[in-house]
Amino acid sequence: MWTSTASQLAALEAAWRTPAPRSHLFPLVARYHTAVQTEPAYHRLDDQTWTDLNGDDLFAQLDNTVSRVGEQCLYHRLRSPLNDEAALQDFDQAARLMADPAPRGRALLALRRLTSTDAYYLPDILTGDALPSLPWTAAAPALVLLLLATVAGGFWQPALWLLSGALIVLHSVLHFWYRKRIRGGMRPMRQLGSLYRAGSGVARLQLPLAALRGLAEPLARLGSIVSKVAFLQADDLMQSDLAVLPWLVLEYLKMMLLLDFIVYRSCRRQVEQHFGAIRAVYDAVGYVDCAVAVAGFRMRHSHCTPQFDLATGLRLTGAYNPLVPGCVPNDLAVAEASVLLTGSNMSGKTTFMRAIGLNTLLAQTIATCPATAYAAPFRRVVSSINLADSLTEGKSYYFAEAETILGFVQAADAGAGGYLFILDELFKGTNTVERIAATQAVLAYLQPRSLVIASTHDGGLGQLLAPAFTEYHFSETVTETSWHFDYLLKPGPLRTRNAIRLLARAGFPEKIVQNAMDLSRTLDAATQ
Numbered sequence: 001m002w003t004s005t006a007s008q009l010a011a012l013e014a015a016w017r018t019p020a021p022r023s024h025l026f027p028l029v030a031r032y033h034t035a036v037q038t039e040p041a042y043h044r045l046d047d048q049t050w051t052d053l054n055g056d057d058l059f060a061q062l063d064n065t066v067s068r069v070g071e072q073c074l075y076h077r078l079r080s081p082l083n084d085e086a087a088l089q090d091f092d093q094a095a096r097l098m099a100d101p102a103p104r105g106r107a108l109l110a111l112r113r114l115t116s117t118d119a120y121y122l123p124d125i126l127t128g129d130a131l132p133s134l135p136w137t138a139a140a141p142a143l144v145l146l147l148l149a150t151v152a153g154g155f156w157q158p159a160l161w162l163l164s165g166a167l168i169v170l171h172s173v174l175h176f177w178y179r180k181r182i183r184g185g186m187r188p189m190r191q192l193g194s195l196y197r198a199g200s201g202v203a204r205l206q207l208p209l210a211a212l213r214g215l216a217e218p219l220a221r222l223g224s225i226v227s228k229v230a231f232l233q234a235d236d237l238m239q240s241d242l243a244v245l246p247w248l249v250l251e252y253l254k255m256m257l258l259l260d261f262i263v264y265r266s267c268r269r270q271v272e273q274h275f276g277a278i279r280a281v282y283d284a285v286g287y288v289d290c291a292v293a294v295a296g297f298r299m300r301h302s303h304c305t306p307q308f309d310l311a312t313g314l315r316l317t318g319a320y321n322p323l324v325p326g327c328v329p330n331d332l333a334v335a336e337a338s339v340l341l342t343g344s345n346m347s348g349k350t351t352f353m354r355a356i357g358l359n360t361l362l363a364q365t366i367a368t369c370p371a372t373a374y375a376a377p378f379r380r381v382v383s384s385i386n387l388a389d390s391l392t393e394g395k396s397y398y399f400a401e402a403e404t405i406l407g408f409v410q411a412a413d414a415g416a417g418g419y420l421f422i423l424d425e426l427f428k429g430t431n432t433v434e435r436i437a438a439t440q441a442v443l444a445y446l447q448p449r450s451l452v453i454a455s456t457h458d459g460g461l462g463q464l465l466a467p468a469f470t471e472y473h474f475s476e477t478v479t480e481t482s483w484h485f486d487y488l489l490k491p492g493p494l495r496t497r498n499a500i501r502l503l504a505r506a507g508f509p510e511k512i513v514q515n516a517m518d519l520s521r522t523l524d525a526a527t528q
Helices: 005-017 033-034 047-052 056-064 068-078 085-098 100-113 119-127 140-153 160-189 190-206 216-237 241-257 259-301 349-363 397-414 430-450 461-465 499-506 509-527
Strands: 314-319 330-334 338-342 373-376 380-384 418-426 453-454 468-474 475-476 483-485
Touching: 005 100, 005 259, 033 068, 033 119, 033 499, 047 349, 047 380, 056 068, 056 259, 068 100, 068 119, 068 259, 085 100, 085 259, 100 190, 100 259, 119 160, 119 190, 119 259, 140 160, 160 241, 160 259, 190 216, 190 259, 190 499, 216 259, 241 259, 314 338, 314 349, 330 338, 330 349, 338 349, 338 430, 338 461, 349 373, 349 380, 349 418, 349 453, 380 397, 397 418, 397 430, 418 430, 430 461, 461 468, 499 509
Parallel strands: 338 453, 338 468, 380 418, 418 453
Antiparallel strands: 314 330, 314 373, 475 483
């Protein structure tokens, strides 16, 4: 059904302003990120940290992209922090430009060309060697010439038609045997025409962005492939009932003349020769779509532009976690020291730690911080918050955690640059004395090499780590009838304990609560 450009733009604009929840096929969304894993990079966010920071939820909240390419580039951007201030400033400018309805509207119309699910497979041809080399493709032209020669020669020597029949059988077998594999290889190539048109639309925006300069030459090279690829889309254009006869004729010709083999081989060579141009157009389209999505995120969330200051430890004002509705903002300013957080469960420690991690990550990926002010040097974000038992590998929680923390220590020792380590209650899987000793040793070792944000329930740990760590805490108010969390960060160690009183509020029998209180007092007296 035909829809006017104005109607399409109105629908796209409405979806941008009020995005509807989407379901994401993350294996496909992550296809580009996976394809470029071996390329050099300042940092790639590991799976554990991505999970700790609720990365899939973060992506879903940011994903206001139009195209499948934009989805993939946004996912890759969020997992690939930069240490390039100029590049981040350029992206900030792009997001600001996309806040303007005029260029945004033209961008939305260009990007809508890449909404097919098949566009998810474009990364398969960005490395230059991803398309499979199929048997018989090199021999296909010779087989076709032999078939034509035997058919023509049969008018003089009818016995040649026997060979023609054998060749027709061979062509039929080859056509149907390799049809599925060829179609699989063609899947990303079918989208090159859409990529070319989207890239041309992006180029016509003439945005003053460094990331989009020099796009004319890659587009010209991609355009030279598109006409060849158009043949591969013939099947898709003949799916209606009215096109059955032309489709049957085309299928017969493709089978007899091995056209799929010949065109596939030709397109494969073209893709291998021009994969750099394809990658440049792909990245440009994804860049603009990411800027469109971030402009929408900025419209919906209070934010600031990060300041990258090598002399600043970390300065956050009004920082909040955008994934927590109604999250209470908090301030934090540290220079040389790291941070040790204390507080009861549900008091806000983990949410605040995630807020720090998300601010650092978003500052270095989309130049957008959920805070009123952010200043810090560039850092690689690494965390251990939701570490699970590796029981399928025969490992205890403690051993799995020990292996993870050893990786952090080795990374810090490598001296590859600053880190932000976010560590939630280290070594929970062992006894109190050894937990405190091991935690103190690890945190004291990491601190001179990085910024560490750690949480603990062990009250004496702060004294063991001072002055390298500054203590902060979250607290709650517990009464006989209710308890209240204010989620505000407060300086100093936690001085009150409410865990047993919370048992009473939760409905535990009075005898259990009283016995716990008595034993707690006895243990306190024994340690004084």
